[in-house]
Amino acid sequence: MNIVKPLVLIALSSSLLLAAPQAKKNAELQNIKKIGKSSSMLLLKTLGSKMKKNMKAGGPMQALDFCSQEAYVLTEDVNKKLPNGIRVKRISSKYRNPANKPEADEQAILNALQELKNSNVILPKQIVEKVNATTYKYYKPLIINKAVCLKCHGNITNTDLKRAISKRYPIDKAMHYKMGDLRGAVVVTIKK
Numbered sequence: 034m035n036i037v038k039p040l041v042l043i044a045l046s047s048s049l050l051l052a053a054p055q056a057k058k059n060a061e062l063q064n065i066k067k068i069g070k071s072s073s074m075l076l077l078k079t080l081g082s083k084m085k086k087n088m089k090a091g092g093p094m095q096a097l098d099f100c101s102q103e104a105y106v107l108t109e110d111v112n113k114k115l116p117n118g119i120r121v122k123r124i125s126s127k128y129r130n131p132a133n134k135p136e137a138d139e140q141a142i143l144n145a146l147q148e149l150k151n152s153n154v155i156l157p158k159q160i161v162e163k164v165n166a167t168t169y170k171y172y173k174p175l176i177i178n179k180a181v182c183l184k185c186h187g188n189i190t191n192t193d194l195k196r197a198i199s200k201r202y203p204i205d206k207a208m209h210y211k212m213g214d215l216r217g218a219v220v221v222t223i224k225k
């Protein structure tokens with residue numbers, strides 16, 4: 034009988050020892066997700082609300098002016114607001130602005146997401162990539178989920194708009210999307 038207590042204690046403490054690093058990892062991952070979620074939402078809300086305003090005020094031509102002149106600047110503004118070591122951006126395999134071209138690891142993630150989508154998988158809301166010991170990338174997949182997206186990313190019927198887009202983006206790839214297509218992702222790079 035006497036031996037039971039110490040054995041139980043040993044069993045308990047060793048399982049605690051094993052659990053501690055795992056718990057730390059889980060807490061770290063939760064934190065990465067929290068930062069990724071809030072940073073990506075901040076960018077999407079900032080861009081989305083301004084886009085809506087411009088669309089209402091002057092239709093797709095004014096909204097295009099806004100996108101081409103402000104989207105990148107606003108993204109930089111959001112980055113200035115974020116803590117040191119955290120950066121947010123948008124990427125797409127079929128990018129309009131070459132500045133939104135994915136890096137090699139990001140392209141691999143987009144390819145994987147596209148492959149899942151082709152297999153009728155409902156995409157996760159978020160993905161975390163461990164880049165190295167100190168860097169994570171949080172991805173929020175972006176789907177063409179509103180008809181308004183198609184005005185500028187679908188089969189563009191408005192010839193003035195079409196001309197204006199190709200003038201500003203001579204190597205535009207971000208057309209001919211359909212409702213429900215994977216458009217790209219928001220990427221939040223988080224350095225410890």
Ligand code: HEC
Nearest residue numbers: 096097100104105123125128129130133181182185207217
């Ligand atoms: C009024 C036209 C317009 C509408 C409507 C529009 N976009 Fe765009 N979109 C643009 C332009 C212009 C750019 C390039 C912005 C830049 O220069 O940074 C862009 C860029 C993007 C990018 C960054 C990757 C890239 O191709 O450069 C994503 C992602 C995107 N749009 C998704 C969407 C989604 C999703 C919707 C619908 C909610 C939408 N867009 C609606 C014009 C539009």
